[in-house]
Amino acid sequence: MTEINRARRPQLPTELLREIVSHYTQTLPSRGPEKGRQSYKPAWSDFEPLTLASKVLRQLALEAWFKVYFARSPDDLLNVWPEFELWTKELHCIELDTDLQIRPVQWNLRAFRRLRKLRVDFDPAQSNAMLLMRFDHPRNIASQLQELDVHDVSWPSPMVLRLISQAFPGLRVLKLAQDLIWCNLCNICRFATFKNHPPEEIVYDKVVGLPKHYAMYLMPLVNLQTVQFTISYGLGGSTSLWHNDDTMWSGECDACMDMMFASGDFRKDWVERKKLIEKPPSLQCVRWRFRHKNVEDVVVDLEDEPEGGADQEEDEEDT
Ligand SMILES: [Zn+2]
Structure with missing residues (x-):
């Protein structure tokens, strides 16, 4: 019975x-405010x-x-349960190394065949722009990723964007959280400063909203729909982002805005040119978000800026 x-x-x-x-x-x-280099x-x-x-x-x-798998080192990916191949859709990796002493160590994604999202947290105290090269193996899994979320790359540059567009050609969403902006007026990576705290976010959905460099290097990503920047900023600048319609701010540094936007004619011409920038073919939305930080806490040595900014690196890379 x-x-x-x-x-x-x-x-x-x-x-x-x-x-x-x-x-x-x-x-x-929620487990509270999201912190870099800690599991979410x-x-x-x-x-x-x-x-x-x-x-x-x-x-x-x-x-x-196990839908999200958190790994503190490449070794954490080597001996995972067979089921992870079916379960894990998001991989969150903490990469604390530096490209000043680069080791031939790959993060092997072999065990994660249904991976859709990769988040990589770098150590902002280290030079790390080349380390994304460690995350594209095997090629078939890196190619199927739809979302990439990179935190604290030390130096935004053509090399980083080229690595991303070559290693992850299937991306639909790209998120970059970093301390520096890469101004496409002076072509220098700088810490952003504004007159007052900016809005929580600025969203561009009908215009490009990307600095020209980014638009150019991300062009091969034919499925890319959304780009989100989260940048650090300080106060003491000369420009406010609260009345942005006649500026369409997209990463210009305070020095350039202060000096070049003083001429209304130049500003109008610059904004018109921004509207005409060619964009990745599927791009629909660009978001800029902001995190307040004291310049003393920005680890990158601003005095050590390479002469000629990102241009020099690009030239060297092309040789
Ligand atoms: Zn500038």
Whole structure:
């Protein structure tokens, strides 16, 4: 009789349970402000009770928990469970090395065949612009990535953008969080300063919104729909971003704005030229976000700026 009752006990289909667990994951409370070089996964304690409820729920909870995999070193990717091949959609890697002492170590994505998003957190205290080269192996998995989120690349430059567009040709979303802007008026990477705190974000959805350099180097990404910059800024500049319609600010440094925008004619001409910049073919939206920082906390040695800014690096690279 007991066996009969057990057989008749109603059971939800696994597919429905999976949807419930997925919804539960999405509704978990935030773990507080996101911090660089720390995992943004939900806490394990939120999943553990599910793993104890039933065999099916245990499987589904593990699947949801490992949707994002957090790795502190390339070794963390080598001996993962076989199921990760099916479960993990997002990989979050912490890369603390420096390209001043580059080692031939690859982050091997081989075990993550359904990967859709890669986030890489660099150490802002290190020169690291070349280290993205370590994340494109094997080629077939790097090519299928739809979203790349790079934090704290030390020096925005043609090399970084070229690496991105060559290594990850399938990108739909590119997010770059960095301390410096790469001004396309003077072609120098600088720490941004404004007259007052900028809006939380500036969104361009009908015009390009990208500095010309970025538009040019990202052109090969034919599926790219969204680019999001999060840049650091300080106060003490001369320009406010609160009345942006007649400037369409897209990464110009304060020195250039102060000096060159003083001429209304130049500013109008510059804005008109920005509207005509050729953009990656699928681009729909460019977002600029801002994080306040004291210039003393920006680790890159601003005095050590290469002569000629990013131009020099580009010239050297082309030789
Ligand atoms: Zn400038």
